[in-house]
Amino acid sequence: MAVKIKLKRLGKIRSPHYRIVVADSRTRRDGRAIEEIGLYHPVQNPSRIEVDSERAQYWLGVGAQPTEPVLAILKVTGDWQKFKGLPAPPPIKVAEPKPDKRALFEAASKESGGEPKGEAITPKAKKSDKAEKKADAEGTDAPAESTEG
Numbered sequence: 421m422a423v424k425i426k427l428k429r430l431g432k433i434r435s436p437h438y439r440i441v442v443a444d445s446r447t448r449r450d451g452r453a454i455e456e457i458g459l460y461h462p463v464q465n466p467s468r469i470e471v472d473s474e475r476a477q478y479w480l481g482v483g484a485q486p487t488e489p490v491l492a493i494l495k496v497t498g499d500w501q502k503f504k505g506l507p508a509p510p511p512i513k514v515a516e517p518k519p520d521k522r523a524l525f526e527a528a529s530k531e532s533g534g535e536p537k538g539e540a541i542t543p544k545a546k547k548s549d550k551a552e553k554k555a556d557a558e559g560t561d562a563p564a565e566s567t568e569g
Contacts, residue, residue, distance in 0.1 A: 422446075423484040425476070425494075427460065428453060437461050440471060440490060442479050455479075460493055466513040471497045 422445040429450055431437040440458035443451065457479065458471035476494065480486070480503045486494055494500040498508045 423454070423479070423482075425457070425479060425484050425486040425490045427487070427489055428456075435463055437463075440476075440493065442475075442484055445485075458493075464515065466515055468515075469493055469497060469512065471499055473497070473499050473502070477503060 423442060424445045425440065425442050426449070427438040428441045428443075429436055429438055438460040439453075439456050440460060441453035442455045442457060443453040447453075455475065457475040459468065460470075461468035471493065476499045480499075486500075491500060494503075495509065496512060500506075501508055
């Protein structure tokens with residue numbers, strides 16, 4: 421049985437997520453896999469790449485052939501160089517952790533001293549001149565009811 425290491429596509433129409441899987445070469449792209457050995461999320465910046473290096477080395481060692489996209493991913497992670505005995509590539513860029521929103525809020529409130537600097541409410545909008553004249557002519561803001569009948 422010819423075994424391939426390939427990408428299994430998941431996700432919605434314009435937000436692809438892939439799993440790096442080991443599967444029989446005759447199965448369809450999103451078909452049954454023998455084993456999942458990693459993740460690839462190309463939309464995130466930088467792309468999220470996770471590969472179980474030990475399992476990738478095993479499958480490469482027993483003859484599994486990576487497809488071109490998976491080969492490029494394995495070269496980025498250094499698993500292909502490790503398998504071939506070549507020098508390791510430079511380290512992968514990792515996304516910076518997002519700051520805690522609560523900590524940011526507390527820091528901003530400390531800076532302001534706990535007191536609001538400006539008005540907390542916005543002033544009411546003023547009526548236009550025509551609306552004021554009409555209200556004065558009627559004597560009230562509410563529309564007058566007719567007393568026919």
